[in-house]
Amino acid sequence: MTWPRHLSVRARSALAAMGAVTIALVLASLALLVVLHDSVERSAVATATTRAHDLAAEIGADGTTSDGAPVDGIELAPGPGDTVHVQVLAGGEVVGSSPAVAGLPPLTGATPVAGRAVEVPADVVGPGEGPFVTVLLGVEGAAGADAVVVQQSYAEGAETVLDAAQALLVAVPALVVVVGAMTYVLTGRALRPVEQIRRRSAQIGDTDLGTRIEVPATGDEIARLAVTLNGMLDRLHAAHQAQVRFVADASHELRSPLATVRAELDVALRHPETADWLRTAGAVERSNERMQQLVDDLLVLTRSAEGGAPERDHDVDLDDVVERVGFALRPPPGVRVEVVSQPARVRGNPLELERVVQNLADNAVRHAARHVRLSVAATRDAVEVRVDDDGAGVPEESRELVFERFARLDEGRARAAGGSGLGLAIVRGLVVSHGGTVRIGTSDLGGASFVVQLPTPTT
Ligand SMILES: Nc1ncnc2c1ncn2[C@@H]1O[C@H](COP(=O)(O)OP(=O)(O)O)[C@@H](O)[C@H]1O
Ligand SMILES: [Mg+2]
Incomplete structure (x- = not known):
């Protein structure tokens, strides 16, 4: 991933943190909602299954319930509402149903398995607030019926899932913003010493190599950076001072032969007729030699210090x-x-x-x-x-x-x-x-x- 160049480190850190947190929270939220929905649905299926078994147990061999009432218009404890519908089927025909779905075709066209309640897709959904799960149970030993269908609503559970989704929809962006803001502030705070070091370094020129960078009392990487930079300044300062001393010493050394030449010539020129020119020339030559020697030495010295020059x-x-x-x-x-x-x-x-x-x-x-x-x-x-x-x-x-x-x-x-x-x-x-x-x-x-x-x- 490449960042726009003009973004500061803290902005980039904040964006990166926000990106990571967004991905993590969205995935976690989706997983949570799926699990929640599954559990709500499963509990509706369980309720429907229990009801289907209860109903199957009630159906007599002749298409009546165990207490003699016809399965048609069957009463459902704790009272039928629009949250649960039942049908009793025989050979694919509806032979009994709860009032809300009376007169409707079979709620499902799936083939029943005897003795086993199975969640099946619904062909017809009864009235009332959904969503519904549909459970089909095959019934054995009842002459007038061979299957029971229970359609159970889980509107309440679905509502909970929806509420959770809505809460997450608000919470996730809020959390992302908080994380971004915190990262921005904390990174800024962490980088403040770096900015100080930068400003201080920018002020140090070749004339004030003695100045040192303030070391933050944090003992962290940035403090170590400051210590390292100060070490570098120490070395530069020492090298610079040695250089200055060297130049001063060299000038000082050249001064005395130059002064000698000047004095000799001064004396000789003041009394040219009585001057011992040969002696003067000798003195000048000796001074000259000394200067030559010194300049040669200086040259050799700087060359050897440079290193790597000659083979x-x-x-x-x-x-x-x-x-x-x-x-x-x-x-x-x-x-x-x-x-x-x-x-x-x-x-x-x-x-x-x-x-x-x-x-x-x-x-x-x-x-x-x-x-x-x-x-x-x-x-x-x-x-x-x-x-x-x-x-x-x-x-x-x-x-x-x-x-x-x-x-x-x-x-x-x-x-x-x-x-x-x-x-x-x-x-x-x-x-x-x-x-x-x-x-x-x-x-x-x-x-x-x-x-x-x-x-x-x-x-
Ligand atoms: N063989 C030596 N015996 C005693 N002292 C010496 C000897 N060689 C060098 N030194 C000392 O070391 C100093 C530095 O030597 P050097 O760098 O060659 O400079 P210079 O010869 O110009 O004095 C000399 O001034 C002298 O005091
Ligand atoms: Mg010597």
Whole structure:
């Protein structure tokens, strides 16, 4: 069944309820009337049958009643009226009848069965208020008669049935209307919180993500909907705030190299003739590099956060990647880089995986005292890359923090060395995109140990 679209939920609910109740009540009413009518009719047949047997018992062998009176003009207790007619038949001819049907042809032409009273269709209906049932009883052993017909009215019972029908005709539509109205009102009441939620949601824009929807105290589906929507708002709000913070942090990071460039140029341009242009150019270049690095990192970070952008289904020999990165490192004097590798293949994006190893290696070189070790090992269900150093390590309580964007523990040193604080955030983003994990431990060399685990390819 399809509903007109413009109907509200409450109107549709009310109509549906009314439809269902109408069908149920009409069927029930019809059944009731049929049963009632049947029972009234059956009781009339029973009365007529009793009367037929009584009469049969009275008829003598000679066509008179047992007390000698002729069956013609037979008296009927409790007095004949227009509610019961009787006839005594012999060979299809009327030999006796109650006064009201005197002179009429046989009330029924049906063939009698001896000793059994049967309800038969009437050929002639006597006067009086009907409807009538007609019962025919075959009589045995009476020479002048072979059947008795009793026609019994059940006008009173029929009246009752009619009254019931009339009452139902009023009651059913009234009940249907009441049910419809109640459904309409109750559905409206039940939907009121939904309307409130809708109105509130419509008011929430991108500037007031902190607003929450009122949760109705009903504890029902609608309350749960409100709770769910609030949960969604929480997440959107948190994501939005993180985004705002990220942009603010990024701007802040770009500010200092820009300020450096500006200051250098300011000083040099004020005294162009005495300025050390070569030194100025060097400073500008370093700032530029730092900005470039930062912008690159930002780009990588947003890409890895977007997810799914680059292809990550290449076969990558991770040992090659680690060796390439390790041999290309330019550690400061006195720091030794060691590469321990065994063949290990993973599925992923080679450039991204190289970036992971590069970022970890850069950090290790920067923090190491004398020794950095890059190693690859393949176990049965994971390929593990470790980057160890003998530096100060990462304190246990900061091991989660350092993966956050712009997080730096040794602020001064890292900034001086050009670190933006995005390196580890990128590492985690890329590793997670590859279905792997990264964690920090304490190295046997004494410093930090960064452990990246990537899933072994299934084929
Ligand atoms: N090998 C390491 N040993 C000690 N601390 C480290 C090491 N690697 C990273 N860290 C800490 O984690 C912070 C975040 O690292 P990272 O995200 O790469 O940013 P950045 O290198 O730009 O400082 C670093 O500032 C440093 O405090
Ligand atoms: Mg770094």
